[in-house]
Amino acid sequence: MTALRPIVATALSRLTSAILGALIFLTPSSPAQSQGAACFSSSATFETRIEACTERLKDTSLQPGIRALVFFARASAFNELSETERALADLNSGLALSPGDTPALLARAHMKEVRGDISGAEADVTAALTVDAKLGEAYVQRAAIRFAQGKEDLAIADLGEARRLSPRDPGPYRVRGEYFLKQNKHTEAIGELKQAVALNSSDFDSHAILGQALIKANRAGEAIVAFTTALNLKPNDIRTLRDRAIAYGRFANYAAAMADFSRILSLRPNDAAATEARGVAALQSGVHQQAIIDFSVMLRAQPGRADWHYFRGLAYLRTQKLAEAVKDFSATLTQTPTDIDALSSRAGAHLGLDQFEDADADLTLALTQQPKSAELILQRAQLRFLAGHFDESAKDFAALNTLAGSGLSGQTPRSALWRFIAQARAKQDGRSSLTTVANTISSRTWPGAMLRFFLGEVSADTVMAQADDGSLKRCQANFYLGHAGLILDDRAQARERFSDALTTCEQSSVEYHSALLELKQL
The missing domain is CATH 1.25.40 (Serine Threonine Protein Phosphatase 5, Tetratricopeptide repeat)
Incomplete structure (x- = not known):
């Protein structure tokens, strides 16, 4: 659950505080002990901390309470690296030595919930509350779990207790807001989440979840504000960067969306979803070379994807790399032979290469799928005009006039002019139809x-x-x-x-x- 992120952060923060407090018992007396102290260093990398903690655990003379702290420290580092299973294993080992450690119980509850062990998660939070009944964040965490189980009355009771213990804590409002969001009750969710941010304007998660609710309520402008506020508090949060990029896309602000996806990729270079999304945003914003780069990356990782070939083909087409465009559209059509967009786009690339017959074949096949498409008929009419097939071109422009007569989007003054010229070049008299349009x-x-x-x-x-x-x-x-x-x-x-x-x-x-x-x- 998104709403649990600050709870887990609090639990791990309390773990860290407890570990640092224990350092007075771990004053290094040898180089090996000094190296092991890196296990508890907030300035060390997570990998260094894991290595140091592993080395420290080899010391068979460690007292049980201190050994538990080492397990908890390594669990915290594993969690930061998203290695949930290894973090959970260390929490289990630490809690076996120190069963009443409430921050560790709350952290383990979250990890159990991530794994789908909802009843186990509830049991751990309840165990923490048995140790300390005044843990307001634990009531919020258990409420979120109970909402997920459908135990709405018990969840609301937990939130009430959390509010009683910590009246200024935004957590209860945030959890209720996320619960309403999952029920698609967007108005109620937004109301709860606005109360949460009013209580604590520095609560990152409340702003982030408020943005999600606003997006679902089709209020993208307000959502961008909420996401931006959240990112001012936590600039490198990948989920929120992704959410804001999507909101920018709703406003057709593709350049801003590209910037957020690029930020994600600077933090997580192999994020396939962000690479694909940036490619689409680049294509929409006219940064075609970036689109080519991104979809090339995707196709190297997963060759043959029809949609990625199509998108890269569009970028090639728009940068006049027509032969490459034809290859990509052809790759798409190998898998989806009647894809109208790919056929129409490949026809455009063939046209640019003066391959008129190939272009005509693509458009004719597309029109077998959508025979009343004014756009396709116009495209083929103009193609045939360029190829010097004026009689066939005039027939297509006449078909546009028929569509207009049936109430569909068809003839315009511009297409009427093209039809007249095609007829005149084919030695036909087109004055009658031109007069009809001129009178309008x-x-x-x-x-x-x-x-x-x-x-x-x-x-x-x-x-x-x-x-x-x-x-x-x-x-x-x-x-x-x-x-x-x-x-x-x-x-x-x-x-x-x-x-x-x-x-x-x-x-x-x-x-x-x-x-x-x-x-x-x-």
Whole structure:
């Protein structure tokens, strides 16, 4: 239970205090004893403490009480290294020598609960309370265990006793808050946890659990505040760093999420979940090289994962590493041959490589899965346009118009322009459908002037004047006017407009790609 973390910390802290108090009986009188004293040193690493305690336990002359303290010290170090089984074994050994040690009983209770021995955990806390009935934190710990067992009345009674003994202790409110959280009673949980932080603003766990409750209540902004407060108290808590990163993701603040996942990885370099999550956040925030690095790490550890190949493929696609993107999307499709996202994305990579037939095949297969997908139809229509298959392109744009007629997302003024140009390039008359769309949009609204240009109602100068307030509009205007030059067999006009399109369009845009292809042919 999350709420037990401060209880266990208190128990182990009390163990440490007792051990340090016993040091007056362990004054080193030889180099070996001096080395063994590192067992109790708070400045030594956990590994050094374990080694020193192990060496100390070889001394057969140690009194039982002191030997118990050594076992407890080593248990504390094992616990810090998440070696629960070895910590539990040392606590058992120490308690066999000193059965009434309440901090050790409470620490062992927690470890038993982690292992699923709930009744054993309850027995240990009850034993500690038999030794000292005024241990407020023990009542809180037993309440948490009893809540987990469904003994709600007994748990509430324990919390009442804890409040009586320590009125300013946030623990009872924190445990009740976590209990309500597990019951999905978010409002009640938030109320209890806010009382806990009001009683003790320095209580890390109350802030951390409050953040979890706020996230579940879809209050991500407040959750970030709670997690940040908790992390100000305990900057390296991995669970809370992960929780705050998730909250940042809810706000689409992917850069902040990346920073938290990076912090986790600085503390735990082999954390696979954090590596994967940072890769996703990097992809979302446009830090594509980091996404490539993270998903490459994941794929080295577990080769062949379809989703990781897909995510890395997206990063390659967005950095114009198109051959690598095709390989990754193909790896995804080896396992999930009809994955629409992978098919659509691989089509985009094929398109960038001017592999039009391969791209067309991918989109056609995707459309067998979702035949009414306006996005896929538009993508194939534009692809066929770029490939010079204008008749097939016009048919796809006509299909978009059919979708619009059925109430689905289909034809737009932009796609109407593409359809008209495709029809004109295929020597077809598309004026009727273009007129229908032109009648739905004001000439003062983009691309109203462009529609009316092809209907012969306004000049190219009027089009450029309307497009003068944005680079995207200028890009589209130059692109459309370039194709107008081709339709009218004015190659000089087409060359000029397509050249202007290359300077005004994003290189990733389909307009840029089309202009580049047409200029090569001109």
